Amino acid sequence: MANSIEAAPEQQSPSKGSYFFIIVRLSLVFIVLCGIIYPLASTAIAQVLMPSQANGSLLKNEDGVVVGSELIGQNFSDPALFHSRVSSIEYKAEASGSNNYGPSNVDMLQRTKDFITQWQVDNPDVPLSELPVALVTNSGSGLDPHITPDSAIVQIPRISKLTGIPASQLEELVSQHIEGRDLGVFGEKRVNVLKLNMDLMELSKS
């Protein structure tokens, strides 16, 4: 800034080159700040303060083996266990999603009909009118860890018959697993199928 008289108008309208250079540097600063520093700092803080949540809320069995995440649903085909909802990806959590069938889609309607027919064969003691729509339908993520409380209750007669555990005991087990609405207001009452089945297997052993 030796010659301030000449420098002044130049500052008012910087040359095209330096203007463009500002933009490139601005972009680089925010790539580093928002794209690298921010997520890495978040990761560091999260890992130090809340390691269990930050690593996927994993569930272990009594031997200390990780059996899954309490947030991610699993496929249960054993008729003596509680079943999860329909999932087009069979709860394979390396991906996520569903078929995105529209309400008039014939494949979706056929899948639903087939499911209901099979359900009636497997659960002859429960009237069809008690089968909840949530159990029959595909969740959005294909990984829904929950079923509605009545979706668990309608499975009790089948499980009781196969395991010999009295229905009243299973009803108690289910009611222990009903999670209320968040803060008493938000969302729906629900049952975590993986946690429920872990306790059911304990019960079957004893």
Add this chain to the structure above:
Amino acid sequence: MGILQIIVVIGILLLLVKPMGTYLFHVFSNEPNRTDKWFSRIEKGIYSLIGLKKRDRMSWKKYAMSFILTNIVLVAFSYIFLRLQRGLPLNPNGIGGMEQTLSFNTVISFMTNTNLQHYSGETGLSYFSQMAVITMMMFTSAASGFSVAVAFVRGITGQKSVGNFFEDFVKAHIRVFIPLALLVTLVLVGLQVPQTLKSTLEVATLEGQTGQIAIGPVASLESIKHLGTNGGGFFGANSAHPFENPSPLTNVIEMLSMWLLPASLPYMFGLFAKNKRQGWVIFTAMMTLFVLLLSLNFYAESKGNPVINAMGIDSSQGSMEGKEVRFGIPQSSLFTAVTTAATTGSVNNMHDTQTPLGGITPLALMMLNNVFGGKGVGLINMLMYAILGVFLCGLMVGRTPEFLGRKIEAREMKLIAIAILAHPLIILVPTAGAFLTDLGKGAITNPGFHGLSQVLYEYVSSAANNGSGFEGLADNTSFWNITTGIVMLLGRYISMIAMLAVAGSLLRKKPVPETIGTFRTDNHLFTGILIVTVLIIGALTFLPVIVLGPIAEYLTLG
């Protein structure tokens, strides 16, 4: 309980609008204020890093040019990162470079704040790309849009100039998005959203099989995804995925994150205009339209799918296909309305699976594109409709229309007409085009009238820079990558540049003194006029195609 939880969320929003709007005014009014103490040192550091010596007032052209050039440079870097991600660090799952047209689509999608995703996050992106491209663009595109909105507000409220783009861009990051994102990230982690750099987990499932669970730095993306009304998910299933949105409580936090800033902008506008009632008029019009369309979705989804209802099961819960148990109908319905109103485009339930009438809500909110709207764009569009409303009333009584003490004349109306007509044009023309070609038709996965809705939704979502999808569409092909890429570009930049030009043009005018004959724009009458203007223009343009898609499907479903 259903309606109550919706009312509680709206109530919380209403409580937060005033403090947040006031804060934004303090940040962007460029007067010395309390927030300086905390942030100005960091900002000065950044100004000297980038070599910005003086933060001069810009003309609207300079402002627009700076905005566009910054976006171009960011796009160029991101494109290179995506193509080369195989060899870049933080790629524990060994993901390969992204294909050309998909990379083109992805960088445009994130730069335009659309976040339409033709890839699936679990298999298509390395952690480096999730951070340095996706998360980074979620910040920078939101800050870009926010800056333009502030510039537009400065213009029409007669401030000294539209401002300095670089200064606004830096401030939007440092004083708004980065602190809020850090806060929301940590709250989300506390509520079980993962944040880790470990690779995909291996587990032994209860039934004795081995399973894999995709994981990663989710929370830091999730927070800015909503705060910046971006909407692109870490996982393919977006906010329906239990890792992105584990509970109804996180659902409420995510909804408020994407809703709060757009909803506070009208209040900020009121403060700039030195007329808070003017801000509330805009807010009320937005909220009225929002509640109308939310009600339609909630009603239709609660009633369920008539064909499934006829199958003899207990379908009292409503349409649960594509929805999560933890959210049920109310939390899904509200999320759908908020995410399409705020042009976020994240989904916690699959819009493709919604009942025909329910599916009208996300379509209509994106077609209007002014009910709250994305970072700044919604306010810009609503003010554009306000000027149009003033103009229409002026025609009826034969007076030169005025808005905020400035005459609205031919030049402004021409620019507004361009912006308003561009939106339907870039939706309806490509939709029709897609049906004329096998390349377009081949992607439809749901037969019948629903197929029309699928294609329409894809272009509406692109044009409104929303980014949610009727995701059944098989859209990762060159045809869809390129056409939606172009629509996203036009949808973002035409209206923004036109509106900056309007701001520049209004700034040059002398204020007209208010007289007894001045048409007031800050009362209930004008709120009504504004709503009617939006509905007439929106309905007239899009009604035919809504009838052909969702309504035809509704009628045939019986």
